Amino acid sequence: MKLKTWILTCLMLLVLAKGAQADALSVDIFGPGQNKVNILVLPARGPGGPGTSALAKSFAENVQSDITYLPFLRLAYMNEILGGDPSRGLKADDIDFKPLQLGRIDLVMTVGGQGQEIEARVYETYTRKLLVGKSYSQVTEGGVPLVADRFAAQLMRVLTGKSGFFDSTLAFSKRVNGGKELFTASALGRGLTQITADGGFNVSPSWSKDGRFVAYTNISDKGHRLGIWDRGRKVSRLRKFAGNVAISPTYTPDGRIAISLSLNGHPDIYLLDADLNPGPALAPSWAIGVSPAFDLSGRKMVFCSGRLGGPQIFMLNRDTGAVERITYEGSYNTRPSLSPDGRFVVFARLTSDGHRIFIRDLVANQERQISFGPGNDEDPSFDPDGYFVSFASSRNGGSKIFVTTRYGDPAKQIPTGPGDAMAPAWGVAPALE
Numbered sequence: 001m002k003l004k005t006w007i008l009t010c011l012m013l014l015v016l017a018k019g020a021q022a023d024a025l026s027v028d029i030f031g032p033g034q035n036k037v038n039i040l041v042l043p044a045r046g047p048g049g050p051g052t053s054a055l056a057k058s059f060a061e062n063v064q065s066d067i068t069y070l071p072f073l074r075l076a077y078m079n080e081i082l083g084g085d086p087s088r089g090l091k092a093d094d095i096d097f098k099p100l101q102l103g104r105i106d107l108v109m110t111v112g113g114q115g116q117e118i119e120a121r122v123y124e125t126y127t128r129k130l131l132v133g134k135s136y137s138q139v140t141e142g143g144v145p146l147v148a149d150r151f152a153a154q155l156m157r158v159l160t161g162k163s164g165f166f167d168s169t170l171a172f173s174k175r176v177n178g179g180k181e182l183f184t185a186s187a188l189g190r191g192l193t194q195i196t197a198d199g200g201f202n203v204s205p206s207w208s209k210d211g212r213f214v215a216y217t218n219i220s221d222k223g224h225r226l227g228i229w230d231r232g233r234k235v236s237r238l239r240k241f242a243g244n245v246a247i248s249p250t251y252t253p254d255g256r257i258a259i260s261l262s263l264n265g266h267p268d269i270y271l272l273d274a275d276l277n278p279g280p281a282l283a284p285s286w287a288i289g290v291s292p293a294f295d296l297s298g299r300k301m302v303f304c305s306g307r308l309g310g311p312q313i314f315m316l317n318r319d320t321g322a323v324e325r326i327t328y329e330g331s332y333n334t335r336p337s338l339s340p341d342g343r344f345v346v347f348a349r350l351t352s353d354g355h356r357i358f359i360r361d362l363v364a365n366q367e368r369q370i371s372f373g374p375g376n377d378e379d380p381s382f383d384p385d386g387y388f389v390s391f392a393s394s395r396n397g398g399s400k401i402f403v404t405t406r407y408g409d410p411a412k413q414i415p416t417g418p419g420d421a422m423a424p425a426w427g428v429a430p431a432l433e
Contacts, residue, residue, distance in 0.1 A: 025106065025124050025131070027072050027159045029387055037159070039067065039107040039122075040076040040100065042087050046114055055139055056113035059120065062148030063109070066188065069165065070156060071409035076105055090121055092128045100125040107131070116140070120151055131158050145190060164385035164428070170414065171195075171205040171214050172392075172401055172424040182216060182229065186429070187383070187403070189415030195229050196236050202227060207427025208251040214425075215249040215257050226259060226276070239276050248291045253298040258282065260290040269303055283316045283323050291335050295342030302326065302336040302345050313347050315362075326360060329367065333358075335379050339386035344406055346370070346380040346389050357391050359406055370408035377402075381426045390414070392422040
């Protein structure tokens with residue numbers, strides 16, 4: 001009887017073990033709470049032992065730096081592991097997982113390589129399951145950060161199902177020769193590039209859904225003009241409108257542009273056709289209407305208007321034409337950005353401590369602050385997944401670009417080089433050619 005019970009117990013444990021092996025670790029970054037996942041990056045190794053290439057070591061360091069932008073991951077350190085490095089190679093059979101489990105390490109990453117070859121793997125420590133395994137060849141010293149970004153994107157995709165942070169591009173304004181021009185960079189500040197040279201002040205960039213075009217406002221001695229930069233042709237064109245106001249142009253998901261124009265003496269938001277001619281005002285009012293932003297369906301539009309007094313955030317239902325007030329707290333709320341699913345609105349509010357970023361859940365009808373200064377925090381923009389939020393801040397002097405999440409995680413600065421950077425807009429990275 002005891003033998004039979006023992007056999008049944010062993011079979012049950014075997015079934016449970018197989019079930020654990022089948023269930024990969026996943027992180028719900030959109031859930032109400034975020035659990036930290038502990039990840040340890042082991043020292044880079046060579047094919048025959050500890051010796052490895054400088055590129056592999058640099059790769060490991062860059063991946064660790066990338067991980068610090070993901071608030072649901074916590075970098076663990078070797079001094080947390082009893083006995084030190086528990087590996088003698090890159091594969092699961094080369095790793096003693098018991099010390100990692102005792103140290104409450106959820107994920108372990110191995111890195112190795114020689115010459116221009118790099119290999120990296122990430123395992124779950126409790127199941128020994130390989131989550132990500134990649135090898136890269138002909139890697140150059142200058143290309144290491146980009147390769148590390150690709151690996152981090154794959155890791156985020158496996159854990160969360162999303163990778164918009166790494167697969168995206170920021171456009172923003174920077175001061176150049178007494179004016180402002182537009183620049184682009186990855187969400188990690190890679191590939192910083194000046195894309196306009198129009199003179200005057202280029203502000204309020206907005207990406208098209210496919211990541212090819214940027215619409216913006218050019219302000220110069222010629223007045224306000226709509227600018228459109230074409231990533232494929234690397235050129236810009238400028239368009240002037242009657243009324244001499246062209247503010248906060250924004251791409252709709254179907255590739256059209258909504259823009260605030262003063263065709264009737266005060267700014268209203270108009271939708272342009274394919275020839276950039278304005279149709280009827282989308283949400284007409286006697287007061288100023290600016291800063292349109294759309295959800296992924298294009299049927300919801302949030303915007304800023306003074307129709308009830310000071311600037312507040314409103315939403316237009318484009319199917320019914322109904323306009324609903326979104327913000328009731330504060331007397332000065334501006335620059336809204338709508339999450340792709342249409343559930344969340346981020347915006348800047350003037351508080352007694354300066355401008356701060358707030359987010360409103362339109363389903364739960366709840367609002368919370370997600371940036372905390374010091375200085376002023378302005379111009380929020382959702383990433384393509386609706387999880388990260390970029391904004392401009394003067395907290396370190398001047399103006400720089402920072403990123404947080406919709407939960408208000410500690411903000412991290414995006415490298416944008418010397419000089420002020422402001423008005424970030426988030427778009428998808430272009431497809432590789």
